[in-house]
Amino acid sequence: MTIALFGGTFDPVHFGHVEIATQLAEHLKIENLRLMPCGVPVHREQPIANANQRLEMLGMAITDRPQLAIERREVEQSEPSYSIDSLRRIRADIGPEQTLFMCLGMDALEQLQHWHQWRQLLDYCHIVAVARPGAQRPTKPPLKLWIEQHQSQQSAADESRPSGHLHFCSLNLLDISSTQIRQRLKQRRSIDTLTPDAVIDYIHRHHLYE
Numbered sequence: 001m002t003i004a005l006f007g008g009t010f011d012p013v014h015f016g017h018v019e020i021a022t023q024l025a026e027h028l029k030i031e032n033l034r035l036m037p038c039g040v041p042v043h044r045e046q047p048i049a050n051a052n053q054r055l056e057m058l059g060m061a062i063t064d065r066p067q068l069a070i071e072r073r074e075v076e077q078s079e080p081s082y083s084i085d086s087l088r089r090i091r092a093d094i095g096p097e098q099t100l101f102m103c104l105g106m107d108a109l110e111q112l113q114h115w116h117q118w119r120q121l122l123d124y125c126h127i128v129a130v131a132r133p134g135a136q137r138p139t140k141p142p143l144k145l146w147i148e149q150h151q152s153q154q155s156a157a158d159e160s161r162p163s164g165h166l167h168f169c170s171l172n173l174l175d176i177s178s179t180q181i182r183q184r185l186k187q188r189r190s191i192d193t194l195t196p197d198a199v200i201d202y203i204h205r206h207h208l209y210e
């Protein structure tokens with residue numbers, strides 16, 4: 001069975017995440033895509049909602065998507081969430097043969113060279129980078145060169161090797177971000193249509209992002 005992970009802060013989850021994850025599951029032709037919220041992010045400011053709140057909102061947002069699941073391993077640890085460590089642990093659990101994808105948005109790929117041990121990520125998984133409004137394919141070394149070396153011409157869904165390649169894909173995405181939701185809430189503006197009603201209720205009940 002192929003495993004695909006989609007990491008993020010999900011502070012809070014929004015329709016952009018749910019859509020991209022759903023379309024990725026379809027694109028990769030897999031039955032189960034795991035959303036992996038990070039516990040203590042390393043490359044960005046700390047989340048406002050705590051890990052448990054982000055998990056609860058995520059659970060609410062995917063109730064009607066049987067193809068999506070939550071991978072809790074990063075939120076359940078107290079140390080910083082380095083993707084390379086999570087990938088090593090997951091690879092140790094699933095063994096060397098199984099195909100593993102790590103999916104991320106293009107904005108995240110642009111920052112990849114700042115990730116801990118980024119050159120070793122492909123030892124454990126394939127990376128699928130999804131085009132995102134406002135984010136470009138990296139054009140500067142060393143990332144550009146690394147991409148040229150590892151980019152596959154094959155479709156990700158046809159990938160038979162367990163790890164080692166970079167795939168780009170262009171999906172039908174929504175231009176929504178968690179930053180936009182947090183800003184709107186701060187300005188007491190509506191976030192209807194940006195995230196599911198259950199998540200909106202939760203945010204208001206817990207006075208998040210005020």
Ligand code: ATP
Nearest residue numbers: 008009010016104105108132173174176177178179
């Ligand atoms: P923030 O605004 O707080 O940075 P975000 O909306 O970018 O949050 P994250 O939880 O940081 O969401 O993102 C998780 C992953 O989802 C990242 O790989 C990011 O690129 C991707 N992503 C988030 N929103 C979208 C979207 N609307 N379209 C495509 N990719 C997205």
